[in-house]
Amino acid sequence: MTHPEEKVQDQPALRELTDDPASRKKFLKLMGGGVAGASAFSLFLAACGGGDEETAGTTATTAPAETEAAAADGDLKIVNYALTLEYLEADFYAKVIESGLFSGASLELIKVIGDHEQQHVDALLGTAKTLGEHAAKPETTFPLDSADSVLELAATVENLGAAAYLGQAGAIKNKEILAAAIAIHTVEARHAAALNILTGKSPTPDGAFAAPLSMEQVLPKVKPFIVS
């Protein structure tokens, strides 16, 4: 269990994502970059989830403008929240790599996870830009004292991230943004489980059912890592 990442370089899917910028672009496109124009996108939003569940059957053309705007605003808020968390994670791993605390197989795993977080940043930033104003990249600070404490912090942050995504799933209106958030959610969960195991904890601290966390619960926990 101490060298779980030995075969990292043998993973074709991983290689594809790390080596091939086209696969990142493909994902960005899936996230909304392929949609033609703002008004088309608004219609799409209205059709997919502008109304509540009971009125989802009403036609896009009759959906009130405020409802479309509210749905898009709500989604943008969630995307920017996720973007902020991903910025934090990506920056954290960049600083961990720079710290020189890790080498060999552990370093390889941290690089893989850090690369995933950067791809999440890219995807969410692209989506936020499509919807409106994107969150600024925060300036961060992390205690990088020892390899052990860094792994503990990494596990904490990943578990928090997984719970944060789970907490937003029901609030996302646009189905494509929901699909993207879900695709990221389970990767955060994978990171969390791996880091839990490497730090001697259960891969599933919540048991058979993962517990969600709200924005109000998550934000105070990450505040200590944000300088500005």
Next chain:
Amino acid sequence: MHSKLIVPELEAVEINGMDRGSFLLKSTLAVGAVYGAAAVSPFVQRAMAQSAMGDIDILNFALTLEFLEADFYKKGLASNLSGKTKELAQLLGEHESAHVDALSGTITDLGGTPVKSPTFKFPFTDEASFLELAQTLEDTGVGAYNGAAPMIESKKVLGAAGSIVQIEARHAAAIRLLRKETPAPGAFDEALQEQAVLDAVKPLIAA
């Protein structure tokens, strides 16, 4: 829990609505990529409306996969697993059984009828092939839930599915670590359409 009845083949689940919804959604989204969203929004809307009746079908599809996983770990534990593999199989098997119970309960609460478990056969012969199949099943489980999630109408059901899929992802990562594989094969987990899921699990359904 592991029923004596071999009532629904997975193919029967396939016809039950989730299929139609996801097929429509998939094809309209593909069209949207070419023509722009305005052209397809009415179709997407219709696909969503049609899948409004589909939450129970989606839950039954998930239930079938959980039956499969629960039975897989049960059979694994009945074989000669040892050490960390055995520990993990115990933990994961408990979770899958809890998922079976939760999904069955949710289906009943929604006025549906939970499907019965098919009979499964698993081709593992030793610990290594058990773990290899475990990884495939857990990764497929993640993809199946992620593929179905955007079609789920009820926020409550979506929340429950999300809470379960996060555990499937953690299982997949744990098994991958044990196999010295990367815990996450990419930055974005794949969303599998049900046909891909069926193709993956069909060989495991006993005739």
